[in-house]
Amino acid sequence: MKSRCFFCHVHCGMLVGTKDGKIVRMKPDELDPLTGMCERIGPNGERAIKNHYHPKRINHALKRVGERGENKWEKIPYEQALDEIAAKLNELKEKYGPETLAVTEGTYRSDHLWARSRFTNLWGNPGNLADPGSICWCWLYTINLAMVGFLSETALNATIGLSKTIVIWGARINERHSPQAWTVKQLRAACSNEDQKPNVIVIDPYMIDAVRDAETYLPIRPGTDTAMMLAWLNVIFNEKLYDVDFVKNWSNGPFLVRQDTKKLLRESDLRKGGKRENFVAWNTETEKPAVWVSSQNRYEEEGVENAIEGEFGVTLEDGKKVACRTAFSLLKERCDEYPPEKVAQITGVPAHKIEHAARTYATEKPSCMGWGVGCIDQAGWNATSGAVCKVILRSITGNLDVPGGDYLPEPGPVINGQFPVRDGELELSEMVSPEARAKLLGNDRFRMMGWKGFELSDGPFREMWGVARPQLHQMLSATPLLWRAILNDDPYPVRAVISWSSNPMVWAPNTKMVYKALKSLDLFVSLEYWMTPTAALADYVLPAADWMERPMFTNIEDSLDMFLGGPRASEPVADRRMDYDFFRGLGLRMGQKEHWPWETYEEVIAHRLERIGVTYKEFCETGMLFPDMSSADQFEKHKSIRQDGQVRGFATPSRRCEIYSSIIEDLDYDPLPLFREPAESPISTPEVAKEYPIILTTGGRFVPMFHSEHRVPGTGTREMHPWPIFEIHMETARELGIRDGDWCWIETPRGRIRQVARLGFALKAGVIIAQPSWWYPELPAEEPWLCGAFISNANVLTDDNPDILDPICGNWSNRGLLCKVYRCEEPEWLSDRVPHELFLEEKSGYPKAFKA
C-alpha cells in the first residue's frame, strides 16, 4: 500500500505491507520523488512498526481517577470521553465565556490543524493557541505575508541545483532532514558538479556537516545573526550590489515617509478624499509627488519615474509642507549604523569574512538562503528585525522567486482553473466576531501574531487569491502569556486546555511555570501516543492515530503550491482516533453539526479535491499534486498579468514587495530593522555573566529523535541515542575539568539539568549547545518523577519573561543565554551504574533540578 511518512517534515513516500490487517513491512517508494528512509523507520520498517504496536502506546481513552499527577486512570469509551469533555467545556464556557479555553500544539505533525481552528472559531473562542510557531517558522510566514504576500522561507528548495550560492544559516540540514533526505542529497549533488560548484556559506557557531562543502564558514556568536544581516545589507547598499530595477519598480523602497510623523505618506495626507491605502512616491520626471494606486498596482498617472533615494518637500492637504524621505533612504541609513567592522565586534566574525559573504551572496547569483531555526527564530527580541532583513536581502538582490533562488509559492497547484481547497478556507476565520478577536491572549501586545496582524494581511490575500489566509500556526498567542493567564486569571480566567500533538512540558520555555499552570487547570485534555510528562497531568488522555492509520492531504500548513498525501495503510489500532475526529466529535456535541458534513477524513479529502476535478482515488494513485516547476511561468510571478489585466505584483497592501512594511507600521511598530544585544549576555548582563560565564544555545537537531519523540525504549531509536548530549569545546572543557562522557550539570539562573559532555573542536570555545526535548519515558509518570521531565530538559534553563520577548511576534530566546557547567560530583555518576536507576532512587532529581 502506498503511504507517506509523517515522522518528520520530509514526508517520504513509503510502501507499507500488511498481513491480516496488521503492518508487517515497510520500504521506501523508489518511484516517489521524496524518497528517503531513515533511522526512525529501520530495516524493513522494523522500528516504525514497533513504534506503532508498542505496548506502551495509548490505545484507549483514559480518565483520571486519582489526584492530578498521580497517574491513576480508568479506561472509558472514546465517545463517553467526548461527552464528558464537551459537558465540562460547556460548563466552563457558561461561567467564564468561550475564551476560557486554550489549545496547545506542537510543530506541524498532521494536516488536521484547520479542524482545531474550525472548532474553536465556531465555539466563539478567540483562537487562544500556544504553539512553538512563535519560535519556529510560522511567525516567519506571518512576516513574509506582510512583506511579500506569501512565504519565501523554504526548508526544502526544489531548484537548489541551479543555485550558484547556497547560504545555510542556522540550519543543521543533515540532521534535520536525515542524512539521506532531499536537500542534503541535492546539496551533495550540487557540490560534486566540478563545472559549476556552488559557493556554500555556512553561518553557525557549530561546524555542521555542510561546512566541509563550504567555501565560507562564519562561526557566529549565538544570538547576533540580526547584526550580521544588517552588515550584509550595509555592504550591499554601499557597494550598490542591489538590483536597481527590482528596488525601483517592484519594491516600496521608493515610497515616501514623512519626517514629521515617521509614517508612510498616504494619498489621504495629500488630498481631501484621498485614499489611505494609496501611497506616494517622488516622480523625477515632473519633480512632483506621484500617487500609487494600490488596488490597481500602478501609478495614477502614466510615465512615472520614481526616485529611489532622496529627501523631498511635499505640500499636504492642509497646506503644511513636510520633508519626506524615501523608505529606501531610511533603510540604507539604518544599515549605515552596522558597518562590518562594528558587526565583527558583535558577532565575533572578522569583517573581511562578513564582506566576502555579503558580496558573494549578492553577486554570485542565483543565491538561495533557506530557512534554519537557529538563525533568528529563537533569537528573542532580535527575531522580527532578522526576519525583515532576510526578506529584504532576498528581494533586493534579485534572488526572490527565481530558479535557484528562494521560491515564492502561491495557492496551487492550479488545475482546471482552480486549486484544491486550502486549510485557510476550512478554518472559517470569518466566523470569529470582533469582540471575540479582541480577547485573544496577547492580541494587543504581540500584534503581528494576533488578529490585527491577521486582518492586515488577510485583506490583500483574499484580494489576490479569493480565499482566506491561514490561521493554523501563523496566528498565535505568545506561549508565555498563556501560563500567566492560567495562573493569574489575567486578563481573564483560562481554565481549560486541550493539548494535542504537543508536549509543552518539554518544548515550552520555563518548564517550572508550565508545570504549575497545567497543574492548576479545571479541565486538561491531552491527545497522545504516549504517557508523556504533559499527558500525565491531564484529566483525560485520548489515543491518537498515527500516520500509518490515517489518510493524508497536506500542503504543509498552507505554505506550498503542492499537495502530498495518500490513503491510510491500515485501520486504526484499538480506539485510536484521528485528531480530526476529536475536533469534529466536540463540534457535533456543541451544535456545529451543519459545519461538519464529512464523517470520515477520506470525505474531507474528496471534498478538497472536488473543485479541481480529481477524485480521492485518483489522487491516491500518485499521492501528490505538483505545479510544473520546469515552466518559466512558475517564477517571478509578480511580473505576470492577472485575469483582470493588471500586473500581478505581490499580495501585500501596496501590491509591491514591502521592504518597508506598511503592516508593521500599521501595527504601531517601526518597520526598520535594528539589532539589540541579547537580553542575557556578557555585555547586557555582566553581573549574571560573572556567575554564569558560558554562552548556552539549546537546539541543534539530531537523528534519530524528532523533538521529544522516539525516546520510548523498545523501538530501537532510544537504544541508538540513549542519553542527552551537550557539545563543548576541548579547551573550555579542559578549563572546567570536564572529560568526554562526563555527566554534567548545566545551570542558569532558572535552574539546572544534567546532560553528558561531548568534547570536540566543532563548536566555538566558551559556548555550549545542549540538546532540547529530553524526558525519560522509562521513569514513572506519576509525580514527583513525571517521566523525568526536569532531569535533562533544556527548557528548565530557558527564560520566558514577556518583557524580553520579541516585541512584534513574541519570540523567546533559546539561543544565546548564559550558563555555568560543572561535573556531577555525586560519586555514583562516575560509576557504571545506569543513570536512571539513580534518578529513581533520588525521586528523579526533581527536588534538586527544581531548585527552589
Ligand SMILES: Nc1nc2c(c(=O)[nH]1)N[C@H]1C(S)=C(S)[C@@H](COP(=O)(O)OP(=O)(O)OC[C@H]3O[C@@H](n4cnc5c(=O)[nH]c(N)nc54)[C@H](O)[C@@H]3O)O[C@H]1N2
Ligand atoms: N530549548 C529549546 N526548546 C525548543 C526547541 C529548541 O531548539 N530549544 N525547539 C522548538 C521547536 S522548533 C519546536 S517545533 C518545538 C517542538 O515541540 P512539539 O512539537 O510539541 O514536540 P514534542 O515535545 O515532541 O511533542 C509532540 C507530542 O505530540 C505527540 N504526537 C505526535 N504526532 C501526533 C499526532 O499526529 N497527533 C497527536 N495528537 N499527537 C501527536 C508526540 O507523541 C509528542 O508527545 O520545540 C521547541 N522547543
Ligand SMILES: Nc1nc2c(c(=O)[nH]1)N[C@H]1C(S)=C(S)[C@@H](COP(=O)(O)OP(=O)(O)OC[C@H]3O[C@@H](n4cnc5c(=O)[nH]c(N)nc54)[C@H](O)[C@@H]3O)O[C@H]1N2
Ligand atoms: N532529527 C530531527 N529533525 C528535525 C526535528 C527534530 O526534532 N529532530 N525538528 C524539526 C523542526 S520542528 C525544526 S524547527 C527543524 C529545525 O532544524 P534546524 O533549522 O536545522 O535547527 P537546529 O538543528 O535546531 O539548529 C540549526 C543550527 O543552528 C545552530 N545555532 C545555534 N544557535 C545559533 C545562533 O545563534 N545563530 C546561528 N546562525 N546558528 C545557531 C546550531 O548549531 C545548529 O547547527 O528540524 C526539523 N527536523
Ligand code: SF4
Ligand atoms: S526522513 Fe525518515 S522520518 Fe522523515 S519522512 Fe523520511 S522516512 Fe520518515
Ligand SMILES: [Mo]
Ligand atoms: Mo520547529
